[in-house]
Amino acid sequence: MDLLPDRLAWYVAGPLLGLLVVGLFLVANQPLGASGAYVQTMKAARRDTDTVGWRVWYFGGIFVGGALATALGTGIDARSGYDAMTSLWPTPVVALIVLGGAVTMGYGARMAGGCTSGHGICGTAQRSPASWVTTATFMATAVAVTAVLRLVTGGDL
Amino acid sequence: MNRRLNIVGGLFGAAFGFVLAAAQLHEYDTIHRMLRFDEPDVFFLMGSAIATSLPLLWLLERRKARTLYGGQLALSRSKPERHHLVGGALFGMGWAVAGTCPAPALVMLSSGAALAVVAIVGLFIGLHLRDRHAIRMVVGDGEHREIGPVLESATP
Numbered sequence: 208m209d210l211l212p213d214r215l216a217w218y219v220a221g222p223l224l225g226l227l228v229v230g231l232f233l234v235a236n237q238p239l240g241a242s243g244a245y246v247q248t249m250k251a252a253r254r255d256t257d258t259v260g261w262r263v264w265y266f267g268g269i270f271v272g273g274a275l276a277t278a279l280g281t282g283i284d285a286r287s288g289y290d291a292m293t294s295l296w297p298t299p300v301v302a303l304i305v306l307g308g309a310v311t312m313g314y315g316a317r318m319a320g321g322c323t324s325g326h327g328i329c330g331t332a333q334r335s336p337a338s339w340v341t342t343a344t345f346m347a348t349a350v351a352v353t354a355v356l357r358l359v360t361g362g363d364l
Numbered sequence: 365m366n367r368r369l370n371i372v373g374g375l376f377g378a379a380f381g382f383v384l385a386a387a388q389l390h391e392y393d394t395i396h397r398m399l400r401f402d403e404p405d406v407f408f409l410m411g412s413a414i415a416t417s418l419p420l421l422w423l424l425e426r427r428k429a430r431t432l433y434g435g436q437l438a439l440s441r442s443k444p445e446r447h448h449l450v451g452g453a454l455f456g457m458g459w460a461v462a463g464t465c466p467a468p469a470l471v472m473l474s475s476g477a478a479l480a481v482v483a484i485v486g487l488f489i490g491l492h493l494r495d496r497h498a499i500r501m502v503v504g505d506g507e508h509r510e511i512g513p514v515l516e517s518a519t520p
Binding site: 211212213214215216217218220221222223224225226227228229230231232233234235236237238239241242244245246249260261262263264265266267268269270271272273274275276277280281283284285286287288289290291292298301302304305306307308309310311312313314315316317318319320322323324326327328329331332333334335336337339340341342343344345346347348349350351352353354356357364 | 366369370371372373374375376377378379380381382383384385386387388389390392393396399400401405406408409410411412413414415416417418420421422424429431432433434435436437438439440441442443444445447448449450451452453454455456457458459460461462463464465466467469470471472473474475476477478479480482483484485486487488489490491492493494495
């Protein structure tokens with residue numbers, strides 16, 4: 208289907224995300240964040256008794272909402288992903304790189320108490336100094352590491 | 365109560381995932397172009413999300429707004445500590461390498477990209493490793509606040 212534009216403009220998507228943050232506060236008095244949903248999903252899988260159930264539903268919802276938007280827009284397309292990397296290296300190598308990055312990211316998110324959504328949007332919107340510091344730190348680090356990757360790969364990445 | 369909250373969680377998750385996918389934030393290229401300063405859109409997107417929610421939350425807090433299921437609106441603020449800097453730096457490194465973050469990784473998978481499985485599994489491993497090594501839990505800022513007492517005391 209082609210009901211959505213190929214890419215929703217930032218000036219629509221950004222304010223919409225902002226309203227979702229406010230909305231979840233107004234309904235449940237809770238911050239909107241994704242890494243917390245991972246943590247609770249992990250706890251649910253371990254059958255921990257103190258699992259926050261709605262965050263598991265939230266985790267599943269992200270997946271379903273993403274599938275819906277893709278189906279209405281560009282269409283769901285089975286592929287490997289990471290085209291920019293798979294054109295440079297064999298897929299198993301790319302998988303190892305992505306795995307290493309993701310483990311580091313998960314560890315860091317848990318240590319910092321949030322990720323791009325929890326600290327980057329929701330925490331900054333609550334005017335939490337810790338969130339502003341965390342966000343500035345991961346933004347600056349990500350830009351610097353990307354620049355290093357670009358140098359190391361001779362501009363290919 | 366729990367059931368209603370679960371449905372709320374599912375719906376907000378779906379709306380969140382929908383917007384992320386519609387804005388192509390689940391694509392490695394989108395994130396990579398932003399971090400290379402090739403295209404400012406994602407910076408503007410994050411900025412406008414904050415610019416929308418920050419003043420609204422401020423206003424609602426000042427008016428002592430009551431939330432539907434959670435009692436009086438309670439925002440949380442905390443002081444920056446070492447673990448925010450170290451954790452943030454690790455997160456930024458991983459973000460740059462994997463070109464995705466926790467929510468977009470889920471959307472990447474639901475859009476059909478198989479390698480997203482690796483990113484999601486890696487995130488689970490990383491979160492779990494930190495859980496095992498953590499001396500104390502981070503409570504009070506970002507999103508891991510659900511460990512706190514807010515929800516338990518807030519049942520209407």
